[in-house]
Structures are given as structure tokens and as C-alpha cells.
Amino acid sequence: MSTRYPFTAVVGMDDLRLALLLNAVSPAVGGVLVRGEKGTAKSTAVRALADLLPEVPVVAGCRFSCDPASPDPGCPDGPHEVAPASARPARMVELPVGASEDRLVGALDIEKALADGVKAFEPGLLADAHRGILYVDEVNLLHDHLIDLLLDAAAMGSSYVEREGVSVRHAARFLLVGTMNPEEGELRPQLLDRFGLTVEVAASREPGQRVEVVRRRLAFDDDPAAFAARWAGEESALRERIAAARALLPQVTLGDAALLQIAATCAAFEVDGMRADIVMARTATALAAWAGRTDVTSDDVRQAALLALPHRRRRNPFDAPGLDEEKLDETLEQFKGEDEGRGEGDEDPDPGPEGPGGPGGGGGVPPQGEGPDSAPEGGGSDGQSDDGNDGAEQAPAPAPRPDGAGAGERAAVKAAEPFRTKMLSVPGLGEGAAGRRSRARTEHGRTTGAVRPRGALTKLHLTATVRAAAPHQKARGRSGPGLVVRRDDLRQATREGREGNLVLFAVDASGSMAARQRMSAVKGAVLSLLLDAYQRRDKVGLVTFRGRDAEVALPPTSSVDAAAARLELLPTGGRTPLSAGLLKAHDVLRVERLRDPSRRPLLVVVTDGRATGGGSDPVALAARAARLHAADGTAAVVVDCETGPVRLGLAGDLARELGGSAVTLDELRADSIAGLVRNVQAGQSTRRAA
Incomplete structure (x- = not known):
């Protein structure tokens, strides 16, 4: 008996359980992306799904899980002309974030291929996952080259391995399931679109549900086998319901009215491409089969839209995922067919993952009095902590700042529209995390x-x-x-x-930067650089300085969303403690060098160069702090925010002390004449010569 946490014992999280079950009914739906904070049982629910899937018939002895009914003619272990069949449980293969390419696609024995002229191929995780589930925890932290391989395999249903004239191809059709914590960074749009459905999960705020989560988690930890045995009946019934829905699926009719609603909904929400329409159609069909019906209704289309469209509407990494349900209802009503009713007496089963224990089962929770643990209805988690990072990558929420707090403080202003920036890079040759910025x-x-x-x-x-x-x-x-x-x-x-770098922003929020139009432009420039950092797979951090001191508004993280949110709330006012800002940035970089020594930093100081606070001689203190960065070899760029007909050139002086370069807000734009990369490298060369 399995000692995984039972799927039916998960408390609440209706959307997550429904999305997983729909993929179990119809793998053609295309997988699930689960987004949520740490500790919300994302991984637990996904792993529990594997025990509910029916067994897979395979060709005996085939390492690539060929179907005896239609074996792959190009299988490396083939041909399978008269192939004995066997059955095995459906696999759930986990892809670690740090996996190598050879582990994912398989490895060729190069020595044997050269010396003996034979193909000696060891299958990888893509072959293991064929006709099963490929699960990627923390999928947003996966290296770019592995994401590219996943995209290719998901699109073609096969994996190609080519090395120096020796090539192997095998089938690789799998259900792709990923979990992620949005605080640690977003996914590339190309991979985001490969997931058929997406759900957002969060821990329940209802005390009764949280009590039930803890009670079940403790019971499972005390005796996993006994806990699983107590839920075996519910698991078996749910497994039978999945099998019944699979059998009914070919009989489900997707009428013209439902198709029109699907097309109109995708058009109304301006999703790119046609994959959304196809996924919605498959999801609506699976919903009908799950509910025991052979016709697709408007309710099925609505539920399919809520699961299939939110992640496809993101235009940039700062757009919050979600769907305007009022607009959705208006669109469905406008294109509603005339005959959508069911026959009299037909049941209307809840499309959610109803507990197999019968009425009152509610997503696998037993009726009152049945089983060891009765649970309140609603969302929640089973309390299992995910394996995500919960240290430095997690930024503390900004403390609320009352209006008028601090001398001369002004309210936060909205950032100007972001623009495409020129590329800033760190000179030299690094060995850091894969990315798209520096050599x-x-x-x-x-x-x-x-x-x-x-x-x-x-x-x-x-x-x-x-x-x-x-x-x-x-x-x-x-x-x-x-x-x-x-x-x-x-x-x-x-x-x-x-490689990807650590881009640390040190932003001047003092009174000299406080003019509304000027600060709006500054925020727009930083937001533009954050967008660039997202595309280049960087970590980002944010230090701000104003008044008497500096603070770390955002510790280094992969979440540019979090950085944008801190930037939006940034107020201004007071003196300019430039030295404090540079010293705080130096402390942050020193800690990050210990934590992640292979990731090279790029310091971006956004200021007009004035130093009016932080000691009796603020200018000298700022120059001394800048020279600390130069001594560490930190690549630096000063974004000069000084405006007006008379300019003092203080930002240029700061850049020289840092051993970097200074650029104006106008020069930061990609269509400007200035070459930022040349400027950064020239600054580094000047520093080395000195």
C-alpha cells in the first residue's frame, strides 16, 4: 500500500484538485501549473495524483514504455512486431531543478560509440515519463536550456538526442505538472503557455480548516500506513470515478453553441494563438465527463475558462494573473445557445472533485461521522511543506507607512511607462547561473x-x-x-x-528627487530595467536611501514582481544620505558573494549624485563608500537623474569613484545613440589601468 499522503485526505483546494482530476480524465488537457505560497501542499497534492491513475499497458522489456496496441516504429528498443504485453502503475517522474541535460534527455556512451561504432543509449527522465506524469517542483527556477528541451518534447511528443553524428529518437508524451512560488520569479511566456491549466493556491484563513489540516498531517506523520489505510475506500472510489469518466469521455458532445462560447471568450480576453481555444474545448469536455454527462454546458465552458485563461493573459511579468469574471459572464451570456437545458430529472453533479464517499463527501472529505477526521468545507491545505526556498529569496512585506510620516516625506508617485533599455552587462567571463546577460x-x-x-x-x-x-x-x-x-x-x-547576474538597484529617494514628474520618470526607468532583468533571468535587489539612512527594500530575489511592488510604494523626501546607500549596497553584495559566489553582481545607482546627509562631510563619505565597491571589482553603472539647463555633473564624479560609467535617463533607452555596454567596459578598463 502506498504511503503517499492520500489525495482524498487533502482538505479543500477545490480548484487544484479539480484541475488535477480533469487531467487524469483527459491527459490531452495538457497539464497543470500550480502557483502559490510555500507550505500550501502543492507538491503533496500532485504526488498523490499518481496513485489514482490506471495502470499502463507496456511492451515487456521496453525501456521506453511502448504501447503494445501501437508500438513506436522508431523505438530504440524496437522493432516490436510481436511484443509480449505487461502492465505497470502509471509513473510520476520528478525533474529536479538542478538536473543536467543528460539526466533529462538521456546519455550516449561516447567512448563506446567511437571505439565500437555502436549506439549505447541510457534513457533519461523524458523516456521514464512517457505515458505518465512529468512533475517539476519550482519549475520557475529551472535552467533555460532544460526549459527549451521540455518545450520541444511537449510540442513534438518525442525527444531527440544528437551527439557528433549519433542520434536517438523516442516518444515522450507526458502530462506536465509544475509547481512554483511566484515570489521566487515568473516563468517564461513560452513555457507558461505549455501548461493547459493553472490554479492559484493559498492557505486557508479559516481556523477550523487549519485545525483539520494540522490534525490530518499529524495523524499521517505518526503512522503513514494506517492513515493511508483509513482513506483506502475513498481512494478506490475516486479511482473508479476517474475510470468511468475516461470511458464516458469519447461519448461527450461538444456542440456548436459551446464552441462559439469558447471562441468568443478567448477573443474577448485577447489571448495569443489558438492553444487556449483548444485547451478550453478539451477541459469543458472533461468537465462534462467528470460530471457524468454527455453534453457540454455553459457552466462547463465557464469553469474551463477560469482554469485555462488566467495565465495566458499576462502581457508582462508585472501583470497579475486572473480573469474578470463579470466580463466572462457577459461574454457567455451574449453567445449562449438557445438549447442548453438538461432533460427533466437529470442530475447536476458538482463538477468539482466530489468525494467518492457519497453525498457530503466534498472533495474526498468523508461525511460527518465517517473516517477519523471530519473536516469543514472550503479551501485549505494538508499542511505538507513544499521543498521551496524560504530563506533569503523571500522578501519581507513592506511595513505600512502612515501619511506624513518622516520629515518632508511625499506620497509615492506612479511610475512612468516602461521602455526597452540598452543591455547592461558585467565585463569579463563568468561561471554563474544560466541566463542572458553577461558572457x-x-x-x-x-x-x-x-x-x-x-x-x-x-x-x-x-x-x-x-x-x-x-x-x-x-x-x-x-x-x-x-x-x-x-x-x-x-x-x-x-x-x-x-549567465544571469545579480542586479542590485540603489535608488535615491531623497527630496532632491521628489519632484513628481522627475520621480515618475526615475521609477519608469527602474521598472524598465526590472523588465530587462526578468527577460535575462537575473536576481534583483533594491536598496533605497533618504532622510538619514538607507534600507534594504527588497533582499536579492528572483521575483521582479516583488521589486516592482516595492518600487511602486516608494515615497520620497528628506536629505540625501548617499554614503549610507552605497554602504548598505556593499553589505548586501558582501553577503550575496558568500551565499552565491558564482553569480556576479551589477550595481545600478539611480541618483542625481548629490550627497547632503550622513555626516559632517557627506561628499567625502560618499566617495569613500564608492571606492569600497571599486576595490571589490563590482561592475557599476550610475543612472544620472539630474535635469534642467544647469547640471553639476555629480553623477559622473560618483561613477568615476565606483570605477563604472554614468548614463542619463535618455541614454538608457535602447533607441538612444549611447552604447551602455561600451561605457561599462570602458569604465572597468579605466579602473584596471588606475
Whole structure:
């Protein structure tokens, strides 16, 4: 008996359970993305789904799970002309965030391929997940190159592995399920669209539900087997209902009226492409089958829209996901067909994941008096903590600031419209996390050289290997056309790509920046840089300084949403403690170098360069603080916010002390003449020469 937490024992979270069950009924729906804060049982519910899926018939001995009824003609273990069949439980394969490409797609034995001329292929996680579930926890933290491989496999239903003329193809059709904490960063739009449905989860604020969550979690931890046994009846009944819905699914009719509502809804909400229409159609059909009906109603279309459209409406990473339900209802009503009623006496079962225990079961919760733990209805979680980060990546909520607090403080102003910025990069060659900003040694990218491999060979440099083996062929007794290759001849390719950086913003919020039009432009510029950081897969942090001191408004995080929210609430006023802001930024970078030494920082100081607070000689203190960053080798850019016909050029002086460059707000735009990358590199060269 499984010791996973039972699916039917999960308290509340109706949308999540419904989305998972609809995919169990119809895998063609396309998977689920689960968004929510840490500790809301996202991973627990997903893992519990695997025990509800029916067994999968497979060709006996096939490592790629071919279906005996229609085996893959190109299967590497084939051909399967007369194939004995067997059955196994549906698999749920977990893809770790730090997995390598070889672990995902499989690995070729390069040495055997070169020496013996045979294909020796070890299947990866994509092959294991074929005809099952591929689960990615913290999917928003997955490396870009792995996301690209997932996109290709999800789109084509197969995986290709090609290495130096040796290629393998195998089927890879799977249900993609991902969980993520939005505070740790958003997904690329291309991957976001690959998930059929999305749900938002949050812990219940109702004390009774929270009590029930804790009670069940403690009971499970004390004796997992006994707890699972007490829910075995409900699990079995739910498994039978899934099987019945699967059997009914081919008989469900999607009428013209429902199709028109689906098309009108997708058009009204301006979603890109046609995938949303297709996913909505499949989801509405699965909803009808789950409810035991053979016709799709407006209610099915409405529920399908609430699950399939919110994540497809995001135009930029700062747009909150969601759907205007009033607009949805108006659209459905406008295109409602004339005959949508059910026959008299037909039941209207709740489309949600009703508990298999009968009336009152409510999503797997047993009726009053049945089972060990009766639970109140509604949303909640089972209390299992997810494996996400809950340390430095989580930014504290900004403390409420009463109106008029602080001398000379002005209310926060709205940011101007963001624009496309020129690229800022860190000079030199790094080895940090994969991204799209600065040059770095990476597993992917253009080949720049070759070295002897350390450990297993993963990226063969064929030309260098042949050159190393060629001089020894006579001594090795070569007699035929084949090349005699030994382990010492193998060469690993070195490659250069791009890395993500830590972009730390130090923003001047003093009185000299407080003019409404000016601060609005400054916020718009920082917001533009945050958008650029999102696209380049950076971590970001925000330090602000005003009055007498500086504060860390946002510790370094992958969530540009959080940075944008802090920026929007930023008030202004008071003196300019420039030295305090630079020292605070220095402290943040010092800690981050210890925590993540391979991720190189880029300091972006947004100021007019004035220093009027922080000591008896604020200008000298600011220069001394700037030289600390220069001594650490931190790449820096000063965004000069000084305006007006008379300019003092103080931001340029600060940039020279930092060993970086200064650019104006106008020069920050991508269509301006100034070359920011050249400026940053020139500043670094000047500092090295000095």
C-alpha cells in the first residue's frame, strides 16, 4: 500500500484538485501549473495524483514504455512486431531543478560509440515519463536550456538526442505538472503557455480548516500506513470515478453553441494563438465527463475558462494573473445557445472533485461521522511543506507607512511607462547561473576550445579528440579504416554562453528627487530595467536611501514582481544620505558573494549624485563608500537623474569613484545613440589601468 499522503485526505483546494482530476480524465488537457505560497501542499497534492491513475499497458522489456496496441516504429528498443504485453502503475517522474541535460534527455556512451561504432543509449527522465506524469517542483527556477528541451518534447511528443553524428529518437508524451512560488520569479511566456491549466493556491484563513489540516498531517506523520489505510475506500472510489469518466469521455458532445462560447471568450480576453481555444474545448469536455454527462454546458465552458485563461493573459511579468469574471459572464451570456437545458430529472453533479464517499463527501472529505477526521468545507491545505526556498529569496512585506510620516516625506508617485533599455552587462567571463546577460562559461553555447575531461565525458570535442588520437595509430596497431581511440584521447568541449547576474538597484529617494514628474520618470526607468532583468533571468535587489539612512527594500530575489511592488510604494523626501546607500549596497553584495559566489553582481545607482546627509562631510563619505565597491571589482553603472539647463555633473564624479560609467535617463533607452555596454567596459578598463 502506498504511503503517499492520500489525495482524498487533502482538505479543500477545490480548484487544484479539480484541475488535477480533469487531467487524469483527459491527459490531452495538457497539464497543470500550480502557483502559490510555500507550505500550501502543492507538491503533496500532485504526488498523490499518481496513485489514482490506471495502470499502463507496456511492451515487456521496453525501456521506453511502448504501447503494445501501437508500438513506436522508431523505438530504440524496437522493432516490436510481436511484443509480449505487461502492465505497470502509471509513473510520476520528478525533474529536479538542478538536473543536467543528460539526466533529462538521456546519455550516449561516447567512448563506446567511437571505439565500437555502436549506439549505447541510457534513457533519461523524458523516456521514464512517457505515458505518465512529468512533475517539476519550482519549475520557475529551472535552467533555460532544460526549459527549451521540455518545450520541444511537449510540442513534438518525442525527444531527440544528437551527439557528433549519433542520434536517438523516442516518444515522450507526458502530462506536465509544475509547481512554483511566484515570489521566487515568473516563468517564461513560452513555457507558461505549455501548461493547459493553472490554479492559484493559498492557505486557508479559516481556523477550523487549519485545525483539520494540522490534525490530518499529524495523524499521517505518526503512522503513514494506517492513515493511508483509513482513506483506502475513498481512494478506490475516486479511482473508479476517474475510470468511468475516461470511458464516458469519447461519448461527450461538444456542440456548436459551446464552441462559439469558447471562441468568443478567448477573443474577448485577447489571448495569443489558438492553444487556449483548444485547451478550453478539451477541459469543458472533461468537465462534462467528470460530471457524468454527455453534453457540454455553459457552466462547463465557464469553469474551463477560469482554469485555462488566467495565465495566458499576462502581457508582462508585472501583470497579475486572473480573469474578470463579470466580463466572462457577459461574454457567455451574449453567445449562449438557445438549447442548453438538461432533460427533466437529470442530475447536476458538482463538477468539482466530489468525494467518492457519497453525498457530503466534498472533495474526498468523508461525511460527518465517517473516517477519523471530519473536516469543514472550503479551501485549505494538508499542511505538507513544499521543498521551496524560504530563506533569503523571500522578501519581507513592506511595513505600512502612515501619511506624513518622516520629515518632508511625499506620497509615492506612479511610475512612468516602461521602455526597452540598452543591455547592461558585467565585463569579463563568468561561471554563474544560466541566463542572458553577461558572457560566461556554460554547458551550452558556442564551442571555444577543448580540455581533458574531468570525470564523465558529456560534450565531446570531436576534432580535438581525433587530433589527440591520430599520432598514435601506428603504435596502437591500427589495421583497418576505424580510428583506435583510448580514454586519454578524449577531449571535452568548452563552451561560452550567457549567465544571469545579480542586479542590485540603489535608488535615491531623497527630496532632491521628489519632484513628481522627475520621480515618475526615475521609477519608469527602474521598472524598465526590472523588465530587462526578468527577460535575462537575473536576481534583483533594491536598496533605497533618504532622510538619514538607507534600507534594504527588497533582499536579492528572483521575483521582479516583488521589486516592482516595492518600487511602486516608494515615497520620497528628506536629505540625501548617499554614503549610507552605497554602504548598505556593499553589505548586501558582501553577503550575496558568500551565499552565491558564482553569480556576479551589477550595481545600478539611480541618483542625481548629490550627497547632503550622513555626516559632517557627506561628499567625502560618499566617495569613500564608492571606492569600497571599486576595490571589490563590482561592475557599476550610475543612472544620472539630474535635469534642467544647469547640471553639476555629480553623477559622473560618483561613477568615476565606483570605477563604472554614468548614463542619463535618455541614454538608457535602447533607441538612444549611447552604447551602455561600451561605457561599462570602458569604465572597468579605466579602473584596471588606475
